[in-house]
Amino acid sequence: MSEVKTRADRKPAKAKKSPLREWFDSILFAVVAATLIRWLFMEAFTIPTPSMENSLMVGDFLFVSKLHYGTRTTTTPLQVPLTHQKIWGTNIPSYSTAIQLPSYRLPGFTSVKNGDVVVFNVPPKYLNDNIDYPVDLKTNYIKRCVGIPGDVLEVRQREVYVNGTLLPKPPRSEQKYFLKTTEVLDAAFFRKYDIVNDYRDPGQPTENWKPLEQYNDSTKSSTMVGYSINTTETVINQLKGFDWVKGIEPMSDKPGEMSPGIYGTPTFKWNHDNFGPITVPKQGVTIPINAQTIALYGPVIELYEGNENVVSSPTGIKIGGKPITSYTFKQDYYFMMGDNRDNSLDSRFWGFVPADHIVGKAVFVWMSLDPNPDKWYNKIRWNRLFRTID
Incomplete structure (x- = not known):
């Protein structure tokens, strides 16, 4: 009786992968899959500050x-x-x-x-x-x-205006205040109100710290204590309810006071509480080149637009050795x-x-x-x- 073998019978048995090879293949697949997900769909981040x-x-x-x-x-x-x-x-x-x-x-x-x-x-x-x-x-x-x-964006006394309209604050946004009390407050108190990363007591002076002597109340025997805190308006309203809180003052720079390191200075007398008005660059929009626009948009033209051989000074800009009198933005900005x-x-x-x-x-x-x-x-x-x- 003759024996008939199918094609599957004639096919040699597939060698079994070693455990090391199986581990390698699994890791390779996981890395490739994670890389594609991270690139195409979603990526995980951590908040450090x-x-x-x-x-x-x-x-x-x-x-x-x-x-x-x-x-x-x-x-x-x-x-x-x-x-x-x-x-x-x-x-x-x-x-x-x-x-x-x-x-x-x-x-x-x-x-x-x-x-x-x-x-x-x-x-x-x-x-x-x-x-x-x-x-x-x-x-x-x-x-x-x-x-x-x-x-067109402007910051006026810590409030942000966009195209002349007040931009509502995010519900849980924080700003800096100076808290005056007749009680010494500890870290546990601040933690209770989620003030965990941004508060300073008089023993930790900052550039905005005010000497306690300014807050001595001559009509009372007690001396007030001052704290610089960053917190929300909701928490500020809660703190105002305590009878030992004697004052809460917003800590902000004054209009017209120039702060070093602010974008656009020294051409513009701006600080982080009073900034602008400034127009956000838009692709296809053309601006004239002058001392004011150079202060605001010179770094954009030089660094982010893909222009080669850019020479910028406070009074002029050259691209490829040629002075320009106007410039058209190549991409959008935020x-x-x-x-x-x-x-x-x-x-x-x-x-x-x-x-x-x-x-x-x-x-x-x-x-x-x-x-x-x-x-x-x-x-x-x-x-x-x-x-x-x-």
Whole structure:
């Protein structure tokens, strides 16, 4: 009786993978999948500073959507997966600039709007360890967008106006106040009111600190104590209800007083509480070149527009050796501010955010860890888990 073998019978048995090979394949798949998700859809970030308090707290872990504004194609393809600037735990660069590609943005389902909380690559070199990183590898910042392309923005006594209309404050935004009391307050009291990263007592003077002698009440035997605090209007209203609180004063700079380090100075006498008016650059809009526009837009023309051989001075700009009398912007720009407006290094200090620096929209907090809990079991801020960002 003859034996008939099927094709499957004739096929040699497939060699079984070794455990090491199975582990390698699993890790490779996970890395590739995580890289694609991180690039195309969503990326996780951590809040390291109090510039967005009390909307976002130090220790918040959040997800940022790349789909809202559209994913950017990478300009630096030679990079260790799942890294940013350095290889984990080292100072070794995680990328090579041997290949640099033009960046494009895939279609998104919305655009950056006033009030959006946005993650972006901060533009100035001095905020990137004085290293000229590729755009997509610059340091990530998170702020609230208060000005979109074409907006006329102004800050008057800490209030933001856009196109002449007052921009409502975010519900949990903070500002700086000087609190005068007849009681000595400790860290536990401030923690009760979520003032955990921004308060100073008289033993910790700051540039805005006022000597206690100014607050001695000659009609009473007690001496008042002063604290510089950053907190919300809601908390301020609660503190005003205590009979031992003798005064709460906003701490702000005066109009016309110039602060060093503010964008546009010394041409304009601005400070972080009184800034502008200033027009946010918009793609296709042409401006004249003069001393005023150079102070505001000279860095944009020189650093972010892709122009070569730019020479800028307080009185003129040359591109390719030729003086220009006007300039047309090649891309859109945005103006960003922290919700903790008196403790935020933002566009008032370093200028506009180019459109090609936008990373994505912050959508929700999935975990929050208190970096300095009063008790170990309070390490997790349970009330902040899975909180949407507004």
